[in-house]
Amino acid sequence: MATEATKRLTDIGPPHYEKFLPPIIKRNYGKWLYHERLAPGVMCHVAESGEKLYTVRAGSPRLLSVHTIRKIADLADKYCNGYVRFTSRNNIEFLLEDPSKIEDLKKDLQALGFPVGGTNNAISNVVHTQGWVHCHSAATDASGLVKSVMDALYERFTHEDLPAKLRLAVACCLNMCGAVHCSDIAILGVHRRPPRILHDLLPKVCEIPTVVASCPTGAIRARTVDGKQTVEVIEQQCMYCGNCYTVCPAMPLNNPQTDGVSIWVGGKVSNARSKPRFSKLAIPYLPNNPPRWPEVVEAVVKIVDVYAKHARKYERMGEWIDRIGWPRFFELTGIPFTRYHIDDFKHAGLTYNRSTHLKF
Amino acid sequence: MATEATKRLTDIGPPHYEKFLPPIIKRNYGKWLYHERLAPGVMCHVAESGEKLYTVRAGSPRLLSVHTIRKIADLADKYCNGYVRFTSRNNIEFLLEDPSKIEDLKKDLQALGFPVGGTNNAISNVVHTQGWVHCHSAATDASGLVKSVMDALYERFTHEDLPAKLRLAVACCLNMCGAVHCSDIAILGVHRRPPRILHDLLPKVCEIPTVVASCPTGAIRARTVDGKQTVEVIEQQCMYCGNCYTVCPAMPLNNPQTDGVSIWVGGKVSNARSKPRFSKLAIPYLPNNPPRWPEVVEAVVKIVDVYAKHARKYERMGEWIDRIGWPRFFELTGIPFTRYHIDDFKHAGLTYNRSTHLKF
Amino acid sequence: MADEKISTPLLDELEKGPWPSFVREIKSAAQTSPMARDLLGQLELSYEEKVGHWKHGGIVGVRGYGGGVIGRYSDVPEKFPNVAHFHTLRVNQPAGWFYTSQALRTLCDIWERHGSGLTNMHGSTGDIIFLGTKTDELEPTFSELTQAGFDLGGSGSDMRTPSACVGPARCEWACYDTLKLCYDITMEYQDELHRPAFPYKFKIKCAGCPNDCVASIARADLSIIGIWKDDIQQDDEAVAEYVANGLDIQADVVERCPTRCMQWDGKKLTINNRDCVRCMHCINVMPKALRPGKERGAVLLLGAKAPIIQGAILSSVLIPFVPEEELFDTVKELLSRVWEFWDEYGMNRERVGELIQRVGMANFLDAIGLDPVPEMVSHPRDNPYVFYKVDEEQSEQ
Amino acid sequence: MADEKISTPLLDELEKGPWPSFVREIKSAAQTSPMARDLLGQLELSYEEKVGHWKHGGIVGVRGYGGGVIGRYSDVPEKFPNVAHFHTLRVNQPAGWFYTSQALRTLCDIWERHGSGLTNMHGSTGDIIFLGTKTDELEPTFSELTQAGFDLGGSGSDMRTPSACVGPARCEWACYDTLKLCYDITMEYQDELHRPAFPYKFKIKCAGCPNDCVASIARADLSIIGIWKDDIQQDDEAVAEYVANGLDIQADVVERCPTRCMQWDGKKLTINNRDCVRCMHCINVMPKALRPGKERGAVLLLGAKAPIIQGAILSSVLIPFVPEEELFDTVKELLSRVWEFWDEYGMNRERVGELIQRVGMANFLDAIGLDPVPEMVSHPRDNPYVFYKVDEEQSEQ
């Protein structure tokens, strides 16, 4: 390392994207005219020049070993002159000039275990996070939830038969790494007990004022325990957000008995038709039941099925619920409405029904 | 007084309303079938029995002398067998069985100076408050504003030619005695300087902790001045709400130089079509210019005219603005958009445009 | 009567113009009342100086009552001695603001004898306002009022005078008897109305249907708004009649329906009542053709208030539907629970709506013993800051 | 390689079923990497115990950089010594996530030599995630990466790795060149990306049109979203073609337009562009017939973030329209002003969106020298708590 110190490169930034653009894209860059949907996972973009670009989209677990990535590279070589891209939802896109190769590519992908689909009004890949694979904050695993849910929703990925796009996301704690808070269906890991306080460790690794200030509800107070400067948590004021733990390792929230999963629905990001909006609480708590989280899978599939059956064309989850109303959403899905559904944070009052608009 | 102590009546409550219902109403109570609009200020309610009740509505200044009320009583005797009612917006309603008397009644009302109208899609009477006539909090006069504005909008009262109902209200301070906060157009008296503190008086008449607690922004602090326990106001934190003055007479806000009027638009109360909603700031400040407040009159008339010209049938002020967007509202009315229009109170963030929905 | 002339050049300007003039009213009263005369003088001074001339309140009232009178003193009594005191009495109006000419005259006579002869018909809360008199006149006025069958309304931290829309007396849409409920509540709570014992004011307004002609959702702590549960009553012939008479039913009715739950095929109007939110619009436009359903009652909503202190609040749904027969009992039961909780936990000058926002709706529901239902919210929470009660839940499992 | 067999009965369950399995991936890497093998073991333990086994972070990194590496240590290192350290490198992806097979193989080779052989393609912010290695391997990995033309992305309180939708590379709707802007910004701010000096993280995402395919409005402190100013480009023949092919244009387009600004008379589609809010819906449904206008650029929105601490925020409009030519300069200018203010006034761990809400949008605009425009708000304030600046105003008069 030291030998090459003078040549050490820094701040070079990422490679320029142009190096990675297939020639057909370079030729028609910014000059695409329209696109057509050919089949689930397959679309065709037509340029002003008349040239056509075929995209085949395949699902991926996102967590990929180098061995698998090399197989993807091989397919790119075989079908796309070595060009390939990933999408903002972690799917893999193969960019073809020759439509006659599409079916062969699909077969090869199938053989490798990569489903083709995720376009148009299908469920696309699940945006998700680290979970027990790599994060200290996780109240649940992310990859395992995604796998369990997508096994059950596989046909919804390979078919474009939903009323509109349906975006799923999983986050393993309230930090919500990913657009969980604006998803059609979000699965969110939750802690439900206050942090344990490691009084021995805390004074050594944490700054008390920072810890006290970290709590959104003011539940943390400085306190002396056995002569040590540490903190206490007023349990009734804690809503288990974990922000204290983020700033102070001596306040872990993990709890195998009480951690679990909540389900949120009706968020969206696009500005299409209605404005972007947050997902709303559907199910406050389901148990962590690895390896396959059957309760979560069942709940998500149920919500998707009810939506698929009742929503009108081009109605996203939230737009559909807008039309039918939340009471009917709870009725149709059989989900009980509880005290937890009623907001009690800062803007709570604005979520109350301040009208007589009611359906019976 | 003392002589009749034994007979002193209390807690008898108001007279029973049945005593005051005309016979035709008693006969058809709860059995009205539908109504028809006959002319501005005149409507006909048809009962299941086939009986018809004619209502003639007249505007009133609300502030009435006993002499005038007696004249109203005389008209009630002459045309309605002595029955008369007032509306929730301070209009007077004459209830007739015989439609042939309507025109005579209208003439008599005209002669007394009471305009007939205010029904259907007219501007009705202005809900308002005490102002300089009777309240200590007033930043402006209420009755004078109403008179000035309604003189200018008179034809809008006597004609039903607006797209929808248009409800005006005036309140003389932020206490908003009246549905000012949910009016199509609201005129609101505002203070714009912090309270003066009468340090001599304050310790005698106010409880310091109550005063400190009264301030929504925490601008008030206990302080000692010349050995007296009193308070100080941090001027930058004060937004002139007057709540301190309500609890403590030693903190008046009245200021002839800086008090004035703000204008708010687009609120509504009914659940018809859209949900009830608050009025939004249109004009942050216009000067107090008695006796006729020309700036206020001009601004209100302008807003009404623009609305009348551009709104579609059955669009209340707020519903019209929903459709055209606020940028266009400001453009059409020529009102400048300023820093004051952007909310900075508790729920401010929720009023920011969190979308790309834009019109150019 | 002093016949000294006061010059009021500014106020005189407000006698001009077509709208009836309050200045004319004050002058009219001033012919017989020195109080009204000095009011005119003081008001002219306010118009000159652009500032009010009333001092901050003062506690006055009639014996045994804590409310019903607003104390008021001039800050220029030396100039206008007849309004040195100028207290207002709030007289409880008859439900629906119906009167006989006889009753009006009785009120006028009492007030001419004891006060300024000026009134507000009516105040924003609904009372008959007797505008301005001296402290000594309060008790005699009250005595004559009660003899005539009238009583005072509320002020201060009490239940305020309830009010009601005209309802079944003249409106075809009243889903319950607003006048009766308003009267019954007023009578039931005479003590709460006259003897302030709450943390702050509490207002009740009764509207017969979602048009809410007494602005209850914006101005009442308890808003009682009529509604129906079954289908809109529809008369197809009358629909056809409206159309024949020129109604653009597609543009003005179907496309203005907020849920778009209606269809018009050129001949027949179809309402998908399951999706209807009972907004009233279509009924408002075609009263002869459409009517509220037959299963009637009211929604109970809680919490409206003006901005001070925590920002304005509109009432929100607490009980989505109470059948008309059960309305009075349900309201009583609800009020007793709400008031009990508010009495105990409400802070000084905290309205019920603010209390709910402070403790959280779910805790409030617990306290008053109501189950949460989705009708209470426009949507469930969107933040994940949930106060889970783990022990309870686990014992449930 | 240790060829000791680990039993993972729980994880094995996740190899079943049709969706590609991450367990299969870890097992695949485990064939060549002991780190991956111990990851498998520790993960199985987590599945058994329903709890994670990672300790709270730790500051590690490459020389001269403050970001780009997430430190991670096992809390059961005695059982799984190969993941005792298991740090992640965030490698800055090429804009739009385009690769050549060659580039992918280079990345794989480097990572196989120095780390677990496990990746995320990609992380939620957009980086290539090299998932897990020892402290000693960080610097060599970095060195090989830079030699191959790659660099690290952001982490900690720095500018995070910007990302962009596929944009003009393959999408007909891109209203500006997302890839170029993303690349230019990334290069311009290498220092801000690698050396955390902000109060907290700052994310930038570039979306070519209001469909926002990188979720920028929900996940970026600065959201740059393409938009057009003039009329939608309309091809009537293509409209007719869609209809002929079975599109129910009335139900699926006209009635789904949020502003109802379109009309279909059975033959001709008319758009009232003045009322259009550029939501994209009609264009999405008929890409061949309708296209964004020709006067293109972007909206700049500020402030999105996840819920911690003050609740989630969506970005809101700051500059309604910047022509494409001016985009890079305007963004640079804006960022310099925003960052300056944030640096000075932002509290520790306060995102820009939270700062704006704390100081108020109007004060923030003052600070960065922008005039308020109504496009910034969905509606003006509804509370009367206005901080009037009287002196200024009076001097204006």
Ligand code: SRM
């Ligand atoms: C490839 C990708 C961009 C990229 O740079 O990677 C992309 C590409 C396209 N998007 Fe997207 N979108 C992509 C993520 C998104 C996201 C972001 C996300 O999901 O996190 C959104 C916002 C989602 C949301 O609102 O929650 C998004 C909202 C849309 C929409 C709006 C849909 C709606 O009605 O709300 C359209 C329009 C449409 O589909 O009709 C769209 C349309 C398209 C089109 C048709 C654009 C075009 O003409 O090429 C592309 C093919 C879409 C398809 O899947 O059928 N794209 N698109 C992303 C693919 C993700 C994936 O693998 O599934």
Ligand code: SRM
């Ligand atoms: C008399 C009165 C009730 C009372 O007990 O005194 C009343 C009576 C009627 N109202 Fe009202 N409303 C009365 C105050 C209100 C109020 C309260 C207020 O203004 O403070 C509202 C809520 C206003 C708001 O939303 O801000 C109100 C919102 C309505 C509506 C809904 C209008 C809308 O489209 O939003 C209707 C329906 C309609 O007019 O089509 C309505 C309809 C009616 C009908 C047609 C009901 C009927 O069938 O008899 C009555 C005649 C209305 C007219 O003026 O043409 N009434 N009405 C009130 C007359 C006030 C006045 O003198 O002008």
Ligand code: SRM
């Ligand atoms: C007379 C009346 C205005 C009028 O001209 O009609 C009135 C007059 C006063 N109101 Fe009011 N309020 C009147 C109806 C209202 C209403 C409207 C309503 O009841 O529908 C409201 C808004 C609804 C609400 O209650 O929130 C209203 C909201 C206030 C407030 C703000 C309360 C709040 O919680 O935000 C105050 C301040 C306070 O209570 O300290 C207030 C305080 C006052 C005081 C007592 C002034 C004070 O600070 O002590 C005023 C006495 C004026 C005077 O000298 O006569 N008044 N006040 C109304 C009562 C007449 C009646 O009994 O019929």
Ligand code: SRM
């Ligand atoms: C790796 C990644 C998740 C993933 O599996 O993809 C991730 C992982 C972590 N995030 Fe994140 N965040 C990741 C994208 C996000 C996103 C999504 C995005 O950028 O579009 C968000 C929501 C958007 C936002 O920034 O608000 C996000 C919001 C957070 C937050 C909450 C920040 C907030 O202001 O609310 C935290 C907590 C913190 O910063 O202290 C956090 C903190 C963390 C930490 C560093 C844990 C911590 O408390 O220190 C996680 C490290 C996990 C690990 O061990 O590897 N992460 N984090 C994503 C970064 C990969 C990449 O560089 O491409």
Ligand code: SF4
């Ligand atoms: S969501 Fe929480 S647990 Fe999951 S990766 Fe992000 S910070 Fe870690």
Ligand code: SF4
């Ligand atoms: S978990 Fe959240 S609410 Fe609980 S003490 Fe920590 S910071 Fe406060």
Ligand code: SF4
């Ligand atoms: S609005 Fe203010 S000034 Fe006017 S009557 Fe009510 S409390 Fe008095």
Ligand code: SF4
């Ligand atoms: S006027 Fe309002 S903001 Fe100003 S000091 Fe008084 S209570 Fe506080």
Ligand code: SF4
């Ligand atoms: S609220 Fe309804 S019932 Fe009462 S008067 Fe108004 S329209 Fe009639």
Ligand code: SF4
């Ligand atoms: S009452 Fe309102 S929601 Fe119901 S059908 Fe009529 S217009 Fe539609």
Ligand code: SF4
């Ligand atoms: S955001 Fe717009 S321009 Fe970018 S890929 Fe999506 S649809 Fe195309």
Ligand code: SF4
């Ligand atoms: S872009 Fe959206 S708002 Fe504009 S015309 Fe199309 S559907 Fe309507």
